[in-house]
Amino acid sequence: QQPVQSPQAVILREGEDAVINCSSSKALYSVHWYRQKHGEAPVFLMILLKGGEQKGHDKISASFNEKKQQSSLYLTASQLSYSGTYFCGTENARGNQFYFGTGTSLTVIP
Amino acid sequence: DTAVSQTPKYLVTQMGNDKSIKCEQNLGHDTMYWYKQDSKKFLKIMFSYNNKELIINETVPNRFSPKSPDKAHLNLHINSLELGDSAVYFCASSPLRTDEAFFGQGTRLTVV
Numbered sequence: 680q681q682p683v684q685s686p687q688a689v690i691l692r693e694g695e696d697a698v699i700n701c702s703s704s705k706a707l708y709s710v711h712w713y714r715q716k717h718g719e720a721p722v723f724l725m726i727l728l729k730g731g732e733q734k735g736h737d738k739i740s741a742s743f744n745e746k747k748q749q750s751s752l753y754l755t756a757s758q759l760s761y762s763g764t765y766f767c768g769t770e771n772a773r774g775n776q777f778y779f780g781t782g783t784s785l786t787v788i789p
Numbered sequence: 790d791t792a793v794s795q796t797p798k799y800l801v802t803q804m805g806n807d808k809s810i811k812c813e814q815n816l817g818h819d820t821m822y823w824y825k826q827d828s829k830k831f832l833k834i835m836f837s838y839n840n841k842e843l844i845i846n847e848t849v850p851n852r853f854s855p856k857s858p859d860k861a862h863l864n865l866h867i868n869s870l871e872l873g874d875s876a877v878y879f880c881a882s883s884p885l886r887t888d889e890a891f892f893g894q895g896t897r898l899t900v901v
Contacts, residue, residue, distance in 0.1 A: 709887055715830075719894075720879055720893065720894055720895050721832070721879070722892070723889040723891070726888070734887075734888065734889065735889075764830065766832055768832075770886075774837070774844060774886050775844050777837070777846075778833075778834075779832040779834070782830060782831070782832075
């Protein structure tokens with residue numbers, strides 16, 4: 680039931696783009712994205728709801744394919760501050776099942 | 790002002806003990822959560838709670854229980870602590886279940 684994220688890890692140079700994928704085997708109502716830096720709490724990035732509504736930061740974009748139960752997070756023109764571990768979180772319609780993905784470690788180098 | 794605060798930040802205790810972690814939010818949010826992050830960095834939601842409903846992750850042992858004296862607080866009580874309970878526990882809050890969640894700084898629990 681835990682969503683699978685890919686890739687597991689990625690290294691980018693500043694300015695490069697990256698895509699992080701999240702795939703679930705269950706029907707989804709919403710997908711949440713978080714970034715966590717080492718030793719810190721997760722920070723909310725975006726939430727995507729079934730039906731197309733999105734809430735999040737302007738500089739982050741993501742997609743949610745409800746039929747495929749997949750979501751992708753798009754990081755463009757990466758900055759050093761983007762480094763961290765990215766987690767997706769998936770939720771069912773009733774809200775009684777929420778699972779975090781396996782995590783993607785992203786490192787941006789100068 | 791800290792939006793979501795947890796105490797203590799670190800907690801070391803012996804197996805079998807009972808302990809509590811406190812969480813307070815001053816954001817006026819209706820929903821609060823407890824999460825567990827293990828040594829492999831896997832995150833798991835344990836509970837979500839608003840003033841109407843408690844949703845429990847079915848995999849959470851009943852030794853763990855959330856207590857909410859009021860809307861701004863959601864404390865986590867753990868009975869008969871086990872070695873496997875060692876982890877970082879995060880509290881969070883959000884206006885609604887489908888809104889941005891704000892996290893506390895975490896409590897590192899070590900059971901020896």
